[in-house]
Amino acid sequence: MAAASISVLASAQAAKAQDEPAPSDEIVVTGFRESLADALANKRNSTLIIESITAEDIGKFPDQNIAESLQRLSGVQIDRDNGQGTQVRIRGLDQNVTLLNEDIFLTGLEVFKVGEGNFRRDSSLEGIPAELLGGVDVYKSPNASLVEGGLGGIINLKTRSALDLKEGFTLAGNARASKGSDISGWKPVGAVVAGYNHEDRFGVVASFSYDKQNIHTDVLGGENRGNWAFSNRDDTATVPQDYYQPEYRYATDRDQFRERWGASVGLTFKPIDSVEMNAKWFHSEIDIRTEEASVKYPVASESPGLDTSMPYQIDANGVLLSGTIIANSAEAISFTDVTETSADNFQADIKFDNGGPLAASFAFNYAMSDLFRDAANNDVRYTQYSVPTADPMSPTGYSHQPANPSAPANYRYTYNNEDGKLPSFTLVDVPDLYTNPAYGFFKSHWVFGDRADLTNWSARGDVTYTPSWDVDGDLKFSSGFRYANREVDFRSGRYLADYHGKGELDGIDYGQNWTAFGYFQDGAIGFKSCEIPGQGPSGCTNRFGDSPPLITPFQTFVSNPDRVETIQNFWGSGNAGSDSVQVQDRSQQKDPAAWIQSLYPDTPFAFFEEPLESFIVEEKTISGYVMADFEDAGGNVHLNGGVRFINTELTVDQGQALPNPTYWGTDSWNGVLRSYERVETTRSYTDILPSINVVWNISDEWKARASAARVVARQDLFQLGRGFQTDFTRNPMTNLFEFTNGSRGNPELDPFRASQFDVSLEYYFGSQGLFAVTGYWKDVISFITEETIPVFVNDQAGGREGPVRQPVNGEGGKILGFEVAGQYAFDWGGGFNVNYTYSDSSSPTANDFDTGLPIPGVSKHAANAQVYYDNHGVEARLSYAWRSKSFDSNFGFSDGSGSGGGNITRTLGIWNRSYGQLDGQIVYHLTENFDLTAEAVNILKEEQSAYLQFENLPFRYSTGARRVLIGGRFRF
Numbered sequence: 001m002a003a004a005s006i007s008v009l010a011s012a013q014a015a016k017a018q019d020e021p022a023p024s025d026e027i028v029v030t031g032f033r034e035s036l037a038d039a040l041a042n043k044r045n046s047t048l049i050i051e052s053i054t055a056e057d058i059g060k061f062p063d064q065n066i067a068e069s070l071q072r073l074s075g076v077q078i079d080r081d082n083g084q085g086t087q088v089r090i091r092g093l094d095q096n097v098t099l100l101n102e103d104i105f106l107t108g109l110e111v112f113k114v115g116e117g118n119f120r121r122d123s124s125l126e127g128i129p130a131e132l133l134g135g136v137d138v139y140k141s142p143n144a145s146l147v148e149g150g151l152g153g154i155i156n157l158k159t160r161s162a163l164d165l166k167e168g169f170t171l172a173g174n175a176r177a178s179k180g181s182d183i184s185g186w187k188p189v190g191a192v193v194a195g196y197n198h199e200d201r202f203g204v205v206a207s208f209s210y211d212k213q214n215i216h217t218d219v220l221g222g223e224n225r226g227n228w229a230f231s232n233r234d235d236t237a238t239v240p241q242d243y244y245q246p247e248y249r250y251a252t253d254r255d256q257f258r259e260r261w262g263a264s265v266g267l268t269f270k271p272i273d274s275v276e277m278n279a280k281w282f283h284s285e286i287d288i289r290t291e292e293a294s295v296k297y298p299v300a301s302e303s304p305g306l307d308t309s310m311p312y313q314i315d316a317n318g319v320l321l322s323g324t325i326i327a328n329s330a331e332a333i334s335f336t337d338v339t340e341t342s343a344d345n346f347q348a349d350i351k352f353d354n355g356g357p358l359a360a361s362f363a364f365n366y367a368m369s370d371l372f373r374d375a376a377n378n379d380v381r382y383t384q385y386s387v388p389t390a391d392p393m394s395p396t397g398y399s400h401q402p403a404n405p406s407a408p409a410n411y412r413y414t415y416n417n418e419d420g421k422l423p424s425f426t427l428v429d430v431p432d433l434y435t436n437p438a439y440g441f442f443k444s445h446w447v448f449g450d451r452a453d454l455t456n457w458s459a460r461g462d463v464t465y466t467p468s469w470d471v472d473g474d475l476k477f478s479s480g481f482r483y484a485n486r487e488v489d490f491r492s493g494r495y496l497a498d499y500h501g502k503g504e505l506d507g508i509d510y511g512q513n514w515t516a517f518g519y520f521q522d523g524a525i526g527f528k529s530c531e532i533p534g535q536g537p538s539g540c541t542n543r544f545g546d547s548p549p550l551i552t553p554f555q556t557f558v559s560n561p562d563r564v565e566t567i568q569n570f571w572g573s574g575n576a577g578s579d580s581v582q583v584q585d586r587s588q589q590k591d592p593a594a595w596i597q598s599l600y601p602d603t604p605f606a607f608f609e610e611p612l613e614s615f616i617v618e619e620k621t622i623s624g625y626v627m628a629d630f631e632d633a634g635g636n637v638h639l640n641g642g643v644r645f646i647n648t649e650l651t652v653d654q655g656q657a658l659p660n661p662t663y664w665g666t667d668s669w670n671g672v673l674r675s676y677e678r679v680e681t682t683r684s685y686t687d688i689l690p691s692i693n694v695v696w697n698i699s700d701e702w703k704a705r706a707s708a709a710r711v712v713a714r715q716d717l718f719q720l721g722r723g724f725q726t727d728f729t730r731n732p733m734t735n736l737f738e739f740t741n742g743s744r745g746n747p748e749l750d751p752f753r754a755s756q757f758d759v760s761l762e763y764y765f766g767s768q769g770l771f772a773v774t775g776y777w778k779d780v781i782s783f784i785t786e787e788t789i790p791v792f793v794n795d796q797a798g799g800r801e802g803p804v805r806q807p808v809n810g811e812g813g814k815i816l817g818f819e820v821a822g823q824y825a826f827d828w829g830g831g832f833n834v835n836y837t838y839s840d841s842s843s844p845t846a847n848d849f850d851t852g853l854p855i856p857g858v859s860k861h862a863a864n865a866q867v868y869y870d871n872h873g874v875e876a877r878l879s880y881a882w883r884s885k886s887f888d889s890n891f892g893f894s895d896g897s898g899s900g901g902g903n904i905t906r907t908l909g910i911w912n913r914s915y916g917q918l919d920g921q922i923v924y925h926l927t928e929n930f931d932l933t934a935e936a937v938n939i940l941k942e943e944q945s946a947y948l949q950f951e952n953l954p955f956r957y958s959t960g961a962r963r964v965l966i967g968g969r970f971r972f
Contacts, residue, residue, distance in 0.1 A: 150711060
């Protein structure tokens with residue numbers, strides 16, 4: 001959501017300033033320039049190394065969420081997905097902690113997964129409306145009083161205080177229309193803030209925001225499906241040179257529809273000057289519907305490989321540059337992912353300070369959030385697909401015949417890797433493969449989902465003592481205590497069909513490990529009971545051969561045209577092989593559970609939890625600190641030192657399979673685990689976090705800082721809690737499902753820990769002038785990394801070794817770098833704000849090609865630049881954020897057996913390419929109370945991409961989405 005242009009706090013401060021005579025040499029600034037001045041003052045007056053933005057600053061940027069509001073700060077970068085800013089990286093690290101008014105904040109997106117590939121994001125800020133906040137501080141160096149949890153830094157979101165408003169009633173807001181590129185429809189965006197301040201004794205402030213938007217992207221994927229190959233290929237006999245083959249390439253057309261609203265209320269009461277009481281509520285809610293249509297191009301599976309009768313090119317690294325590929329299967333997935341999240345954060349505190357030697361505060365926080373997600377999938381087939389359609393009384397029984405006999409049996413397509421960013425696919429034999437209704441068959445249907453409940457509560461008390469013998473009041477001692485409890489209950493599952501009414505048997509009753517349920521609804525799958533001698537229907541022996549059909553319907557594009565959606569301009573680049581594609585209508589899948597039930601009205605469906613992908617994590621922390629602040633009599637040197645103690649009790653509850661497991665379903669791939677045990681892992685550890693911060697005011701203009709601290713960050717929830725997830729692919733030659741790859745969690749993971757050091761020199765000059773240089777060194781002592789190992793897993797073909805990814809405790813790494821920042825506001829209304837960050841990182845992570853790889857996510861170079869004009873009733877600004885390439889992670893795959901008989905696992909590095917984005921805004925002040933606004937996000941529609949080890953080996957790609965907002969704002 002683009003941030004609202006609300007200037008409540010800054011306007012109130014300006015109004016108060018107008019009540020007092022200003023010195024004749026003071027330059028009075030308002031609006032956006034004032035917000036930059038406020039943020040600069042926060043940085044200048046802090047005893048820590050911080051970056052700040054204020055309410056006006058947030059409001060004036062064309063930002064969709066609070067993550068995007070932070071991207072312009074020095075040393076801060078963000079990740080993006082589907083046109084949204086998501087995770088915040090501080091000096092390249094995303095292991096940060098987000099606070100709300102200095103205590104833990106729940107966003108509702110802590111266990112968010114999105115897309116057909118179930119891509120996880122556990123610390124996304126995309127659901128937080130920027131309008132609801134009064135400011136943000138990003139702490140790069142902590143002190144002992146701050147809540148622990150940030151390896152890169154601490155992000156403290158601050159709600160507005162009613163007593164900072166002008167006396168009496170305040171109202172401000174905006175209303176705009178928003179439109180994403182390459183998708184139809186203007187959507188409403190709006191926000192309002194209202195407050196009342198009664199004589200600086202009692203105040204109330206309330207905010208409300210609403211945002212609806214549509215985003216379209218074209219995506220290249222495939223790493224989440226199946227296995228890759230290099231030397232263990234089907235075409236090794238005809239292609240002498242080894243080359244990298246993904247099992248599939250997916251060309252995906254993705255539309256995403258978001259609806260988000262948020263609200264906050266704050267009450268402040270000061271019965272006497274020495275006592276202040278606050279109560280706050282912060283609510284955020286976001287509904288995300290992702291619709292994907294993915295055309296699947298087989299490369300290493302359902303394909304004999306390269307057609308050597310046609311020219312092909314493979315470079316010296318084994319990268320396929322171009323060639324013609326023979327494919328036996330042409331399919332597309334229609335996928336609709338519906339996620340609803342909500343979060344409520346409640347806070348209350350009381351503060352006492354009468355100017356005497358003692359000051360104290362007590363605060364209580366309670367937060368809860370929940371997530372509901374269902375996802376519907378349908379495969380359509382464009383090449384012939386056999387189902388049991390013959391007469392059972394014929395000599396051949398239920399022999400398989402093509403359900404779409406007019407479709408081709410196979411096809412060919414040419415492939416060109418296009419220098420490794422966005423490869424192209426061109427149909428050779430059947431140009432109308434994806435558009436001829438005579439070919440289309442609705443092949444398979446399945447639905448899965450996630451559920452989550454999160455709670456977090458804490459109580460803390462703090463006291464500050466100023467000794468009476470310190471007459472200047474330049475020495476203070478502080479201490480505090482905090483107890484916190486966090487619990488995450490995450491449940492992942494599948495919708496299973498009950499086959500008892502179809503005549504299927506429970507294998508459990510016959511000594512088998514399966515039951516009469518099924519996840520994957522496919523007309524080619526017959527009765528599992530055929531495998532029990534003498535028990536299957538009509539004496540069948542093979543559910544993929546002579547079995548009668550178990551589940552219907554057998555529907556084609558011709559028989560059921562109402563199920564067909566034609567996507568025009570599919571992959572606008574023209575690289576997908578067809579300008580239009582016919583698929584299952586994704587709009588019919590908006591309610592996934594109802595959709596699949598409607599297809600099979602006589603077969604009951606129910607949600608079954610998958611224990612291997614579900615977990616409960618509970619974290620209890622007891623922490624305390626002691627801290628001292630000293631400032632010399634002349635105010636030239638400020639020293640802050642302290643130590644924080646944290647004891648953590650961590651309990652991880654996860655499901656583990658029993659020996660010889662049984663399933664709710666006919667197979668492990670076609671159901672969920674039935675026989676399992678809950679395994680509880682309990683751990684306790686203590687961290688001691690010393691910190692020291694020194695500020696030296698060299699002169700009125702020059703300031704030097706130094707900081708040293710030990711920091712710690714929590715483990716990733718999914719990495720802690722998940723059990724062993726396995727993926728299987730059907731071998732079309734044997735009709736057996738074989739293990740391809742897997743992933744699992746690790747409850748023994750340690751927190752991220754690091755020691756860090758910072759030095760900074762700052763020069764303040766003129767009107768909002770700043771030049772600052774900051775050097776930093778971070779010694780990451782423990783860092784969680786991923787490894788890929790071969791693991792043997794039983795499957796229908798007797799079992800095989802496959803690559804399994806798992807997180808492990810790494811040895812850490814180092815980051816050494818510096819930041820350079822400058823800003824200035826000219827008297828005539830113009831100004832600029834620029835910064836550059838250099839981060840050189842290394843870690844013990846290695847793969848088949850590299851050692852000492854960078855810490856994941858850390859870009860060596862990052863820069864932000866902003867120029868603006870704010871005068872004579874006109875505001876205009878352009879902002880550009882850029883980061884260089886970064887190491888993402890290692891990717892491993894099984895590549896057959898070596899000469900010694902062992903399984904070969906190849907490991908390559910995934911690298912994210914550099915990315916830059918240009919945003920802009922123009923505002924015209926109609927009157928003192930009304931403005932017209934026009935904003936654009938990602939003006940140049942910059943795309944994102946990643947490559948696998950070699951720059952010309954494409955791995956991921958997504959087009960850039962531009963967003964335009966037009967409207968107005970008001971203030972009274």
